[in-house]
Amino acid sequence: MHPRLTLALTIMEALALFAYAISGFIEARTRRLDAVGTFLVAIATAFGGGTLRDVLLERRPFYWVEHQAYLIAIFVMSLFAPTLLKMTSRLLSERVLLAADAVGLGLFSIAGTSIAHDAQMPWFTSVMMGVLTGVFGGVIRDVLCNEVPLILRDSRPYATCAFVGCWLYVLLDYMNVDTVYGVLIATAFILLARLVTFRFNVRLPH
Template sequence: MHPRLTLAISVMEALALFSYALSGLIEARKRRLDAVGAFLVALATAFGGGTMRDVLLSRRPFYWVEHQDYVIVIFAMAIFAPMFLKMTTRLVDERMLLVADAIGLGLFSISGTSIALDAQMPAFTAVMMGVVTGVFGGVMRDVLCNEIPLILRDSRPYAVCAFAGCWIFLGLHWLQVDSIYNVLFSTGFILVARLVTFKLDIRLPH
């Protein structure tokens, strides 16, 4: 993998981890979980998609095992975040959850696709790995919080945004667009697509 792309992917995954961890903490607060429960939900949300990707690609050690510093930061977030979240309103929580979830979806989906390409996976498989990386953490968050996963109960595009963005990433990769610009554009597309379709209440046909 190109050194600049490796750096970009590392930065993306760190941002995605903390965005998803925040969404897990917000959901845990809504469910009135204690610090232990909040930590488990945040950890599963942050690392669920990457762990599933690593299992499917037979990558060892798992990402969270290799980067224990991130686990420690999420542990600290689980302890101190409730004090901050108590000062926010329900509306602010919902908006923060939507934005954090959209950021994590975009960043994780593109990083997952890039890692699958680096593992010599074919195009469609690489895209599906990206989608799995992007959505599975949210699935685990919802399951742990006793919710039907968002991907199954909300007809507004979610996985579809990730799927389209991953194909854009592949297309720009084949066109040999600079890796940094490719990552930024593809990630931005997923983020904006998710927020716009949610705002405009665009729904998939049943």
């Protein structure tokens, strides 16, 4: 793998994790949770989808065990969550956070599909594993905060973008496109699909 592509994927991965963690911080703050509750909600949001994927695929060690540095960073961030959220609201606009969340959706979904595909799962199963990886952290976050999960009450495409993007990745892999480029192309598709549908308020039929 080219060093620049490796660096790009690492940066995208970190951006995705912290975007998901910050969405957990925001929800925890809304619910007036203490530092312990904030940490639990943040790690559930950031690692919930990947953990479910690893459980279903019997994959060990879990992602957050392999990447302890991310876990420690989120722990430290949770101790200063109120200050962090104030800084975030000043430095980052809602559009930037939306874009970061879309990157997270894309990268996690494609990573989940890739891992399932490497484990010799059927195509459809691999795609569903990818979608679960991308969206399930948010589902756990909402359940912990006693909310109906967002993907069940917001008709704007979210899981749908991940579903289509994961199929694109499978197609690119079938066409023998280099894995790194397949990940970048499919992730970019999910990112753009999410931003475009959000910008034009596209909604799925009820």
